[in-house]
Amino acid sequence: MFKRFKIPEATIGRLTSYSRFLKEADEKGVTTVSSQQIARATGVTPAQVRKDLAYFGEFGTRGVGYNPRELYNYIMKILGLDRRWSVAIVGAGHLGTALSLYKGFAERGFDITCIFDADPEKIGKKIAGLEVRSLEELSQKVKEYNVELGIVAVPAAAAQEVVDIMVGAGIKGIINFAPVNVSVPEDVVIRRVDLASQLEYLTYHLGETR
Amino acid sequence: MFKRFKIPEATIGRLTSYSRFLKEADEKGVTTVSSQQIARATGVTPAQVRKDLAYFGEFGTRGVGYNPRELYNYIMKILGLDRRWSVAIVGAGHLGTALSLYKGFAERGFDITCIFDADPEKIGKKIAGLEVRSLEELSQKVKEYNVELGIVAVPAAAAQEVVDIMVGAGIKGIINFAPVNVSVPEDVVIRRVDLASQLEYLTYHLGETR
DNA sequence: TAGATTGTTAATCGATTAACAATC
DNA sequence: TAGATTGTTAATCGATTAACAATC
Structure with a gap:
C-alpha cells in the first residue's frame, strides 16, 4: 500500500x-x-x-x-487502522474470556464479533454478550461477520488444528497465545505471544545486573 | 553473570x-x-x-x-531459569485471573504465589487456590513469599501507582499488561505487553500485501 | 587420516544517528 | 530576513552471515 x-x-x-x-x-x-x-x-x-x-x-x-x-x-x-476490524476469538477458557472482555481492543478499532470453543459445556454460554459457538460454525460465522482477524487462546495441543480451521475459513491474520509454533500459508500473517517468555526476559536481565 | x-x-x-x-x-x-x-x-x-x-x-x-x-x-x-521464581500478580480481574490460572508459568519455573487487588469485593476470594489480598498487604507478603517478579493486570489509570507499590516492596522485575507506559527506577526491569498492539501488527502487514 | 562441526574472525547487511540543504 | 524544523543523504553503529582454522 x-x-x-x-x-x-x-x-x-x-x-x-x-x-x-x-x-x-x-x-x-x-x-x-x-x-x-x-x-x-x-x-x-x-x-x-x-x-x-x-x-x-x-x-x-x-x-x-x-x-x-x-x-x-x-x-x-x-497501520490499517482507519477502519474497524472484525475479530474472532477461539478458546473460551480463562484467557479467551479475559481477551473477549478486554475493552482496549474496541478502543483501537477491533471488534470481537464471535467466540468459539470445542467444549460442549461452554458452547451456548454468553461472554461479553456473545454466545460461545462450536468450531463447526466457525466458517459460516466468519463469513457472516466479515471476520478477518483471529485470536487463538486454546491449549498447545489444539492450536495447529484450530489455526487450520481459521485459515480454511479465510481468516488472514492470527494472534497465537498457545505456547507452540504453528504453521500457516504464506499469505496469512501470524504472531505468537508467549506469556512465559515475557518472564524469561526479566530473569535474564535480573541475572545480568547481579 | x-x-x-x-x-x-x-x-x-x-x-x-x-x-x-x-x-x-x-x-x-x-x-x-x-x-x-x-x-x-x-x-x-x-x-x-x-x-x-x-x-x-x-x-x-x-x-x-x-x-x-x-x-x-x-x-x-x-536465562536465570536454573531455579524457581516467586511471582505476584496484581489485579484479579479477568486478565489477572486468567494469568493466575495459566499453567505455562509453573512449567517454566514461575510460581504464582500471591494475588492482589484494590477492590474490596474481590479481596478474600480464592483464585487458583490463592486468596486475593489487599494492596496494603503486598509489601509484607512479598517478603514472606520471597517474591522477585510481578505482573500488573490493572486498568491503565492504576498502573503507575501499583508499580510504585511493587517497586517499594522490593520487586525487581515487572510485566505490565496495562495499556500505558509506567516508569521505574534504573535497577528495576520492566516489560510492557500491549495486547492491542499485537493486532495492529497484523493489520499493517495485511495492508502491505494488498 | 578423512569427514564433520565447532568457535571465531572478517565481510556483509541493515538500522540508527548525525549532518545539512531545503524551505517554511 | 533570521530562526526553526523538515526531509534526506552520508556516516556510524550493530547484528547477521559467510568463511575458515581448530579440532574432534
Whole structure:
C-alpha cells in the first residue's frame, strides 16, 4: 500500500506509540508538534521519528512541524487502522474470556464479533454478550461477520488444528497465545505471544545486573 | 553473570527457543545435536546459533556437536531459569485471573504465589487456590513469599501507582499488561505487553500485501 | 587420516544517528 | 530576513552471515 521498500519491523511498533502521543496532543488542542517533541514523549531520537515517517511520505512542514491530528490520521491509515476490524476469538477458557472482555481492543478499532470453543459445556454460554459457538460454525460465522482477524487462546495441543480451521475459513491474520509454533500459508500473517517468555526476559536481565 | 559485552536483545529470545528444542531432543534420547539441527528446528541460520552461544561460552565439541541435555542446562542457567521464581500478580480481574490460572508459568519455573487487588469485593476470594489480598498487604507478603517478579493486570489509570507499590516492596522485575507506559527506577526491569498492539501488527502487514 | 562441526574472525547487511540543504 | 524544523543523504553503529582454522 504505502510500502515502497523494506521497512524495519521496529518502525511499525514506534508508529503505534507516536500515534498515541499525537492523539493526546490533538485532544489537548495542540496544533503543531515537532519531531523533537514526539521523540521526547516516546523515548526515541528526533532523527528516528523523521526517518520512520519518511518511509511513508512527507507529512510535515519544514520550519514548522507536524499537525498532530493530520499526522495521527496518516499513521492510522499506514497501520490499517482507519477502519474497524472484525475479530474472532477461539478458546473460551480463562484467557479467551479475559481477551473477549478486554475493552482496549474496541478502543483501537477491533471488534470481537464471535467466540468459539470445542467444549460442549461452554458452547451456548454468553461472554461479553456473545454466545460461545462450536468450531463447526466457525466458517459460516466468519463469513457472516466479515471476520478477518483471529485470536487463538486454546491449549498447545489444539492450536495447529484450530489455526487450520481459521485459515480454511479465510481468516488472514492470527494472534497465537498457545505456547507452540504453528504453521500457516504464506499469505496469512501470524504472531505468537508467549506469556512465559515475557518472564524469561526479566530473569535474564535480573541475572545480568547481579 | 555471563555477560562480558553487549548481547543483542534478540539473542535472548532465540536462546529460549533453542532450549525448547534441546529439551525435546533430550527427552527423545538424542545425545548429539548440531548447530544446523538447532537452526532448522528454530528457523534461524547455523551461524546464528553458534554466534548466540559464543556470547556465553564454549558448549560444544568441534567435529561432534552439542549434548542437548548439557546445552539445555547451560541455557537455562544463562536465562536465570536454573531455579524457581516467586511471582505476584496484581489485579484479579479477568486478565489477572486468567494469568493466575495459566499453567505455562509453573512449567517454566514461575510460581504464582500471591494475588492482589484494590477492590474490596474481590479481596478474600480464592483464585487458583490463592486468596486475593489487599494492596496494603503486598509489601509484607512479598517478603514472606520471597517474591522477585510481578505482573500488573490493572486498568491503565492504576498502573503507575501499583508499580510504585511493587517497586517499594522490593520487586525487581515487572510485566505490565496495562495499556500505558509506567516508569521505574534504573535497577528495576520492566516489560510492557500491549495486547492491542499485537493486532495492529497484523493489520499493517495485511495492508502491505494488498 | 578423512569427514564433520565447532568457535571465531572478517565481510556483509541493515538500522540508527548525525549532518545539512531545503524551505517554511 | 533570521530562526526553526523538515526531509534526506552520508556516516556510524550493530547484528547477521559467510568463511575458515581448530579440532574432534
